[in-house]
Amino acid sequence: MVYNLPATRLLMNRLRQIMAEDGETRSRLDNVVRLIASTMVADVCSIYLRHRGGTLVLIATEGLKPEAVGNTRLGPNEGLVGFVARRAEPIAIQDAPRHPAFSYRPETGEDPFHAFLGVPILRGGRVIGVLTVQNRTERLYGDEEIDSLQTIAMVLAEIVDRIDPEHLDNGDGQRRARNPASLKGRVFCEGLGYGRAVLHDPVVPAAKFFAGDQEIEIARLNRALVDLKAAIDRMMAIDGAALGEDPRDVMETYRLLAHDQSWAEKLHEGVRSGLSAEASVDRARREHRARLQSARDLYLRERLHDLEDLDNRLLRILGGDEGKPEISEERSVLVARRLGPAELLEYANAGLRGILLEEAAASSHAAIVARAMGIPTLGGIEGLTTRIDQGDWLIVDAEQGTLHVRPDNSLYDAYKARVALRSERQAAYAALRDKPARTKDGRTIKLMLNAGLELDLDMLAPAGADGVGLFRTEFQFLVSESLPSLDDQITLYRHVLDKAAGKPVIFRTLDLGGDKVLPALNQQREENPALGWRSIRFALDHKGLFRRQLRALIRAAGSDPLTVMFPMVTVPAEFDEARDLLLAEMDWSAERTGKRPAKLEIGVMLETPALAYSLKELAGRAEFLSVGTNDLMQFFYAADRMTPHVSDRYDLVFPSALRFLKQVAEDCAVNGIRLSACGEATGSSLSALCFVALGFTNLSMSAGSIGPVKRMIRSLDMTAFQPDFMAALEKPNGSFRNHLLGLAAEHGIELAEG
Numbered sequence: 067m068v069y070n071l072p073a074t075r076l077l078m079n080r081l082r083q084i085m086a087e088d089g090e091t092r093s094r095l096d097n098v099v100r101l102i103a104s105t106m107v108a109d110v111c112s113i114y115l116r117h118r119g120g121t122l123v124l125i126a127t128e129g130l131k132p133e134a135v136g137n138t139r140l141g142p143n144e145g146l147v148g149f150v151a152r153r154a155e156p157i158a159i160q161d162a163p164r165h166p167a168f169s170y171r172p173e174t175g176e177d178p179f180h181a182f183l184g185v186p187i188l189r190g191g192r193v194i195g196v197l198t199v200q201n202r203t204e205r206l207y208g209d210e211e212i213d214s215l216q217t218i219a220m221v222l223a224e225i226v227d228r229i230d231p232e233h234l235d236n237g238d239g240q241r242r243a244r245n246p247a248s249l250k251g252r253v254f255c256e257g258l259g260y261g262r263a264v265l266h267d268p269v270v271p272a273a274k275f276f277a278g279d280q281e282i283e284i285a286r287l288n289r290a291l292v293d294l295k296a297a298i299d300r301m302m303a304i305d306g307a308a309l310g311e312d313p314r315d316v317m318e319t320y321r322l323l324a325h326d327q328s329w330a331e332k333l334h335e336g337v338r339s340g341l342s343a344e345a346s347v348d349r350a351r352r353e354h355r356a357r358l359q360s361a362r363d364l365y366l367r368e369r370l371h372d373l374e375d376l377d378n379r380l381l382r383i384l385g386g387d388e389g390k391p392e393i394s395e396e397r398s399v400l401v402a403r404r405l406g407p408a409e410l411l412e413y414a415n416a417g418l419r420g421i422l423l424e425e426a427a428a429s430s431h432a433a434i435v436a437r438a439m440g441i442p443t444l445g446g447i448e449g450l451t452t453r454i455d456q457g458d459w460l461i462v463d464a465e466q467g468t469l470h471v472r473p474d475n476s477l478y479d480a481y482k483a484r485v486a487l488r489s490e491r492q493a494a495y496a497a498l499r500d501k502p503a504r505t506k507d508g509r510t511i512k513l514m515l516n517a518g519l520e521l522d523l524d525m526l527a528p529a530g531a532d533g534v535g536l537f538r539t540e541f542q543f544l545v546s547e548s549l550p551s552l553d554d555q556i557t558l559y560r561h562v563l564d565k566a567a568g569k570p571v572i573f574r575t576l577d578l579g580g581d582k583v584l585p586a587l588n589q590q591r592e593e594n595p596a597l598g599w600r601s602i603r604f605a606l607d608h609k610g611l612f613r614r615q616l617r618a619l620i621r622a623a624g625s626d627p628l629t630v631m632f633p634m635v636t637v638p639a640e641f642d643e644a645r646d647l648l649l650a651e652m653d654w655s656a657e658r659t660g661k662r663p664a665k666l667e668i669g670v671m672l673e674t675p676a677l678a679y680s681l682k683e684l685a686g687r688a689e690f691l692s693v694g695t696n697d698l699m700q701f702f703y704a705a706d707r708m709t710p711h712v713s714d715r716y717d718l719v720f721p722s723a724l725r726f727l728k729q730v731a732e733d734c735a736v737n738g739i740r741l742s743a744c745g746e747a748t749g750s751s752l753s754a755l756c757f758v759a760l761g762f763t764n765l766s767m768s769a770g771s772i773g774p775v776k777r778m779i780r781s782l783d784m785t786a787f788q789p790d791f792m793a794a795l796e797k798p799n800g801s802f803r804n805h806l807l808g809l810a811a812e813h814g815i816e817l818a819e820g
């Protein structure tokens with residue numbers, strides 16, 4: 067087999083013509099394999115296409131027996147072809163029949179061929195087929211030959227995708243039926259949505275595959291690479307003073323990858339072989355994705371993610387404005403493998419009907435932004451981006467955690483009925499908006515909003531919230547490309563106070579680390595990030611950063627009241643240190659500006675069980691305590707909140723957790739510390755019922771939960787219910803949750819859950 071670049075280019079030109087031609091699929095494929103075999107001086111060239119269940123069907127060949135076409139079928143793991151499909155990478159073998167994976171199929175007549183080269187045909191990160199060449203003589207194919215066959219496979223992917231291997235014999239190569247499918251995901255933001263898929267990652271249309279003028283394409287690629295490096299350098303140029311001497315590994319790795327010659331060289335080679343700059347980057351992206359699908363090692367996966375991010379960035383630069391997905395459709399559902407919060411914010415005004423994310427953990431910040439935007443969102447959907455094509459119709463059922471792809475009419479009708487029901491419920495909650503959250507026997511509960519972005523504040527009035535019970539200040543950091551300056555922070559906090567218009571706002575100081583990792587600050591890789599160098603621990607070790615935030619809060623408040631709380635405090639000394647810093651900043655600011663907040667309240671979050679046993683020491687210093695159930699429960703039950711297999715396994719509505727909270731409530735009362743709760747659990751009306759029964763009078767939750775919780779409270783007679791609740795807690799009978807649901811029903815309490 068003789069290989070040279072001009073030959074590949076010639077082949078590309080011919081392929082381009084074949085792709086443009088009309089005509090029977092079968093004869094087009096025959097032309098393709100003939101062309102590849104002759105250009106690459108191979109004795110055999112064959113295309114296998116993956117069919118349902120992973121079977122690989124021979125759909126075209128030059129050199130094997132023609133009668134094998136349509137008849138040779140290999141199991142997903144069978145033979146060398148199955149081996150290539152499973153590994154999702156090229157395999158070159160000098161003497162194929164002696165390879166352990168070789169499987170002899172007499173109908174093909176392939177005995178005389180020794181040398182074998184197989185490459186996967188990849189589309190959207192999945193292997194849709196395998197392209198092979200074979201030679202009689204024993205030889206090992208070189209890197210350039212392998213590259214060349216991979217390039218051809220990419221172009222071929224556009225021709226063979228959607229061909230149904232079962233219908234090739236019909237002569238017209240019917241398009242593969244795009245069946246409806248239902249996929250499971252985790253609900254990140256509740257709701258229902260219907261619309262057409264818009265893929266977030268740039269799509270390179272087949273029409274843009276081939277280079278018109280090679281010199282121009284090389285120049286475009288070079289320019290884009292320079293722009294990419296400059297953009298990354300800009301991201302690196304963050305404020306050194308705030309960072310201290312921290313290593314910035316993540317960004318450095320990113321930069322190193324962008325400067326990696328072998329990556330750039332591969333892209334150039336793609337263009338030299340006849341591809342456009344976009345197609346060459348796309349080729350690299352397909353390979354990275356395919357390797358990602360099969361990579362088990364976490365570190366390797368991260369690097370492949372980084373590489374794929376770079377491919378995408380480069381494609382966007384090459385596409386200019388066109389690189390951005392167009393949300394021109396009235397009904398669009400955004401589909402992404404993973405998405406940074408800043409990227410998602412760019413879609414804030416696009417009128418999206420839903421958001422779908424493949425990755426669960428890495429997308430959690432995007433999930434928070436999605437919640438702020440109030441868009442139905444599902445995450446953790448395995449295989450999402452490989453199952454959906456641009457423009458597919460989708461039903462996002464972010465009530466039950468199901469995505470329906472290309473739904474049929476009956477599903478669509480069921481969806482419409484659910485939407486009608488949902489709007490009825492929403493209307494009922496809206497009617498409660500201006501009514502107080504007061505129990506039948508006259509106890510008022512404050513219902514506050516959990517927020518983190520300015521966007522969230524827009525929900526304050528429509529949700530009928532009494533104020534902001536948790537403002538997660540770290541979100542501003544997470545959604546910015548570089549560290550927010552003092553002025554940026556002051557501006558945000560002031561806007562929040564202005565939008566709250568006199569209603570109380572509790573600012574929680576920076577809670578970075580754990581799942582909220584900031585590449586710019588790079589917390590180190592940790593075995594157990596949730597238990598690691600995070601939150602107040604991290605803030606107290608980065609005093610420059612922390613003091614600057616405290617200063618921003620004080621400046622933003624001016625002469626208005628200011629309420630601040632510290633997250634993840636484990637021992638009282640951490641609270642004292644943070645409080646002293648705040649008070650010192652206050653004096654410093656007062657000296658400079660002559661202004662002091664009219665009132666300063668300092669509180670603490672209860673997120674580690676240890677702190678529950680130190681409340682005595684906080685008496686007189688912490689005005690209030692807010693139970694952060696998300697972290698508290700993961701430490702109480704030793705169950706990672708980010709690991710789907712265990713995160714929902716243990717229930718707050720369970721005697722041990724509730725007895726613990728009961729003790730906390732009693733200790734707070736004894737020590738004169740005001741008590742409240744934030745965290746996801748407050749948003750479930752059954753958990754909220756438990757909090758209220760334990761004596762909590764202040765609950766903070768996301769906007770969508772306020773209506774259902776208020777309805778529950780207004781249906782509750784505490785005087786009647788509390789004794790039964792306490793008795794059940796002391797002497798549980800069977801499943802506590804079921805027992806409680808029964809009690810609630812007996813007392814006529816209206817729960818959203820049932």
Ligand code: PEP
Nearest residue numbers: 694695696697698744745
């Ligand atoms: C919590 O842990 O309950 C909490 C409110 O904080 P976050 O979810 O931001 O960690």
Ligand code: MG
Nearest residue numbers: 673694696697
């Ligand atoms: Mg927390």
